[in-house]
Amino acid sequence: MDMTAMRKPLVLAVALSAILLLAAAAADVDVTVRDSDLESEETMWDLYERWRRVYASSSQDLPSSDMMKSRFEAFKANARQVNEFNKKEGMSYTLGLNKFSDMSYEEFAAKYTGGMPGSIADDRSSAGAVSCKLREKNVPLTWDWRDSRAVTPVKDQGPCGSCWAFSVVGAVESINKIRTGILLTLSEQQVLDCSGAGDCVFGYPKDAFNHIVNTGVSLDSRGKPPYYPPYEAQKKQCRFDLEKPPFVKIDGICFAQSGDETALKLAVLSQPVSVIIQISDRFHSYHGGVFDGPCGTETKDNHVVLVVGYGVTTDNIKYWIVKNSWGEGWGESGYIRMKRDITDKNGICGITTWAMYPVKKYIVAHDDADVAAY
Structure with a gap:
């Protein structure tokens, strides 16, 4: 029996299982913005890392250090806006982090x-x-x-x-x-x-x-x-x-x-x-x-x-x-x-x-x- 032919379905099955596990793990990640997330650069970075586990594929797969810094700055501004807006009373809608959250509004609107x-x-x-x-x-x-x-x-x-x-x-x-x-x-x-x-x-x-x-x-x-x-x-x-x-x-x-x-x-x-x-x-x-x-x-x-x-x-x-x-x-x-x-x-x-x-x-x-x- 051709062992190579036998391995192909197994490799595909393992790869698919890995993808499904990663998707399930990302789905369990909490990217809700809380006051504690905004306390310091470190806590904000932790939030950004959690966000990237869910949305990195929608942003940059392997951004350069300069690009990462730019994305992080945009992310911080968006996270603060989401947090401040959702604290307001009497609003008829809410904001949230999504796949666009590490883009400036100007970049987003252009694309x-x-x-x-x-x-x-x-x-x-x-x-x-x-x-x-x-x-x-x-x-x-x-x-x-x-x-x-x-x-x-x-x-x-x-x-x-x-x-x-x-x-x-x-x-x-x-x-x-x-x-x-x-x-x-x-x-x-x-x-x-x-x-x-x-x-x-x-x-x-x-x-x-x-x-x-x-x-x-x-x-x-x-x-x-x-x-x-x-x-x-x-x-x-x-x-x-x-x-x-x-x-x-x-x-x-x-x-x-x-x-x-x-x-x-x-x-x-x-x-x-x-x-x-x-x-x-x-x-x-x-x-x-x-x-x-x-x-x-x-x-x-x-x-x-x-x-x-x-x-x-x-x-x-x-x-x-x-x-x-x-x-x-x-x-x-x-x-x-x-x-x-x-x-x-x-x-x-x-x-x-x-x-x-x-x-x-x-x-x-x-x-x-x-x-x-x-």
């Missing part, structure tokens, strides 16, 4: 945001292929498209400002499920590579939607069957082939009325909606609860996310349910609840100012091929 609205001259009223008017009737108190299994799992854009592609693809995945009954995982990488809507610095959601109107979007390699190569967090040469379906198309796009939370609510009741928001350092450390600001005001901090529902807490705080693209380890398993019905007509973080959603006709689909061919 993980990148949404751009279109030109002011854009004719919003004619953007859709069919009527965009929504009627207000039988509006429920709460709504969540996840309950209808019309939302794919949270994805991770990585250190690439491709949030615009993830929000657009998420909206198309959802409307395709609503119209066909089948939830498919579609390719952000194809939209990043082929749409001409942007790159890892910034992108235009409207142009990405128009690409899917005119060309379509492939199934992601994580889907069934594999078609477009997996997401790489960088723009590559387009590998899309119109002669090789399957791919999903939409019929047009619509805009919700800007500066009107009721209009956004009606749109979300119809389907998940892509929105551009302006984030802040508190947003990047968000851990849970209903986020009520403050928000950024700089256009460079624009971030594109997907509103999948709305709700209200037991103490009557109204909120939007927002799907992000920073992985399930951020926020509430990759989601954030953002305060709804505020005095600013533009909504929290400007959530109503540039809200859009795809239009797709109803079709009867019997399998994946039927869905993709339309």
